Amino acid sequence: MNQILAFSNPNEPVLDAKSEQHLDWLCQQIIGNRFLPVPPEEAVFVGDGDYRAIGAEFLAHFVRRAGLMPEYDVLDIGCGIGRMAVPLTQYLDRADAIYEGIDPVANGIEWCKRTISPAYPNFGFQVQDVKNALYNPEGSIGGRGMRLPYQDGVFDFAAMISVATHLPPEEIETYCAEVFRVLRPGGKLFLTAFIIRDADELSNPGCDPRLTGFERLENQPCWHLKGENPMAAVGFDDGFIDGAMANAGFTLAAKSFGTWHGDPADHYQDFLIAEKLRRNA
Numbered sequence: 001m002n003q004i005l006a007f008s009n010p011n012e013p014v015l016d017a018k019s020e021q022h023l024d025w026l027c028q029q030i031i032g033n034r035f036l037p038v039p040p041e042e043a044v045f046v047g048d049g050d051y052r053a054i055g056a057e058f059l060a061h062f063v064r065r066a067g068l069m070p071e072y073d074v075l076d077i078g079c080g081i082g083r084m085a086v087p088l089t090q091y092l093d094r095a096d097a098i099y100e101g102i103d104p105v106a107n108g109i110e111w112c113k114r115t116i117s118p119a120y121p122n123f124g125f126q127v128q129d130v131k132n133a134l135y136n137p138e139g140s141i142g143g144r145g146m147r148l149p150y151q152d153g154v155f156d157f158a159a160m161i162s163v164a165t166h167l168p169p170e171e172i173e174t175y176c177a178e179v180f181r182v183l184r185p186g187g188k189l190f191l192t193a194f195i196i197r198d199a200d201e202l203s204n205p206g207c208d209p210r211l212t213g214f215e216r217l218e219n220q221p222c223w224h225l226k227g228e229n230p231m232a233a234v235g236f237d238d239g240f241i242d243g244a245m246a247n248a249g250f251t252l253a254a255k256s257f258g259t260w261h262g263d264p265a266d267h268y269q270d271f272l273i274a275e276k277l278r279r280n281a
Contacts, residue, residue, distance in 0.1 A: 015063070015064060023060060023063055023064070024060075026059075026090060026091065027056040027057070027059060027060050027087075028056075029090070030052055030055065030056040030059070030086075030087045030090055031050075031052050031053050031056050033052075033090075036052060036086055036089075036090075037082070037086060037115045037116065038051050038052060038086075039051070039081050039082070039108075039111050039115075043081060043107065043108075043111065044081055044083075051083055051086075052086065052087070054083060055083045055084055055086050055087040056087050057267075058083075058084055058087070058159075058161060059084075059087040059088065059090075059091055061190070061267065061271070062157070062159070062190060063091075065190070065254060065256075065271065065273060066157065066188045066190050066253075066254075066273050067188070068091075068157050069156075070091055070092055070093040070096070070097060071092075071093050071096040071097050072092070072097055072155075072156035072157045073097055073098045073099075073100075073154065073155045073156050073157070074088065074092065074097065074098070074099045074100070074155065074156070074157045074158070074159070075100050075102070075148075075150070075155040075157070075158040075159070075179075075182060076088075076099065076100070076101040076102070076158075076159050076161075077102055077148075077158060077159065077160045077163055077175065077179070078102075078103055078160060078161065078162065078163035079101030079102060079103045079108070079109075079112065079125065080103055080105065080108050081105075081107075081108035081111050081112065082101070082108070082111065082112040082115070082116055082125075083161075084101075084159055084161060085099060085101055085112060085116055085123060085125075086116065088123075089116065089119075089120045089123060092122070094120065094122055097122060098122050098123075098124070099120075099122060099123045099124065100124050100125075100126075100150070100155075101123070101124070101125045101126075102125070102126055102127075102128050102148070102149075103125075103127065103128070104127065104128055104129060104130045104131075104132055104135055104136035104139055105127075105135055105136065106127050109125045109126065109127045112125040113125050126149070128141065128146070128148075128149065129141050130142075130143060130146050131143060132166060132167075132231060133229060133230060133231040134166055134229050134231035134232055135166065135231075143167065143168065143170070143171035143174065144170055144171060144174055146171070146174055146175070146178065147178060148178045148179070148181070148182050150182045151182070152181050152182060153181075153182065153183065153184045153185070154182055154184070155182050155183050155184065155187060156183070156184055156186070156187045156188075157183075157187060157188055157190070158179045158182070158183060158187070158188070158189045158190070159189075159190050159191075160175065160179070160189065160190070160191040160192070161190075161191075161192050162192055162269065163175070163191070163192075164191055164192065164193040164234070164236070164241065165192065165193060165194055165233055165234055165235075165269065166231045166232075166233075166234060167231070167234060168222065168230075168231075168234070169220065169221050169222050169236065169240065169244075172236070172240070172241060172244050173244045173247065173248070176189070176241075176244045176245050176247070176248035176250065176274075177247075177248040179248070180248040180249045180250060180276055183276045184276070185276055185277065185278040185279050186275070186276065186277070186278045187275070187276045188253065188273055188274065188275050188276075189245070189250065189272075189273070189274045189275075189276075190271070190272075190273050191241065191271070191272045191273075191274070192267075192269040192270065192271055192272075193235075193236060193241055193269060193270050193272060194211065194214075194223075194233065194234065194235035194236070194260065194269060194270065195235065195236055195237075195238050195241070195257065195270045196214065196216070196223050196235045196236065196237055196238065197238045197257070197261070199216065201261055201262075202214055204261070204262045205262065206261070206262020206263075207260070207261060207262045208259075208260040208262075210233075211225070211233060211235070211260060213225045213226045213227070213228075214226075214233075214235050216237075221236055221237040221240040222234055222235065222236050222237075222240075223235035223236070223237075241272055242255070242272065245272065245274040249276065250274035250275060250276060251274065251275050251276075251277050252272065252273075252274050253273045253274060253275045254271070254272070254273040255270070255271065255272050255273075256270065256271045257270050258270050258271070
């Protein structure tokens with residue numbers, strides 16, 4: 001059975017029936033709206049699956065699981081070619097909210113600037129030339145030296161979707177610290193990952209066969225796929241990312257394991273949601 005650990009305040013409001021119905025309607029509209037931009041298939045480098053459907057799925061997770069509101073200022077780290085940005089154009093308030101997307105892959109950022117920003121001027125995108133063995137091997141900025149190009153406390157919500165799955169452990173710590181810095185008190189980080197709870201689970205019949213080749217690095221909390229680029233897919237020991245978040249100052253609000261383990265769930269990768277507590281908490 002999928003394990004969901006929720007640590008957030010039980011008194012926080014949840015979506016009422018009307019809001020749930022509207023969110024379901026909005027996600028269906030996003031999936032079926034042929035006027036929303038979709039990049040050419042050959043240009044998509046952010047994973048397989050239906051571009052609009054996956055974006056709509058995550059919009060629903062952001063709202064239901066992390067309380068994303070239309071007026072929030074959003075930072076999308078590893079925004080790729082706009083898979084999260086496109087559905088967010090239909091949800092975030094044009095007058096009150098800003099969205100900033102950042103990624104090391106210039107082609108994806110240029111597509112977003114050319115296709116999304118002209119219609120949604122509150123959506124900004126920029127390249128950050130961070131070195132990554134998979135996506136940007138010639139990058140000029142080392143991962144440990146990465147600094148988000150934003151002032152302290154300017155965002156309400158940060159997403160790292162399929163980012164930790166391509167980072168070494170020391171860079172997870174850097175990213176957590178930087179996200180904590182740029183979030184306002186009460187802000188949340190929504191991060192996806194591959195979490196290895198037990199080496200034996202990789203031989204479970206339901207485990208995604210593409211990931212059964214995970215091997216743990218000696219004396220490291222991370223796992224790489226045998227014979228692949230080391231950043232092609234990175235897994236982490238259960239508890240490592242939780243600890244990195246805590247060291248940065250976050251409080252873990254929720255943790256949910258995905259279907260890649262073979263568990264029943266409504267999401268594929270594992271989810272961790274962390275909160276920067278308000279000063280008077």
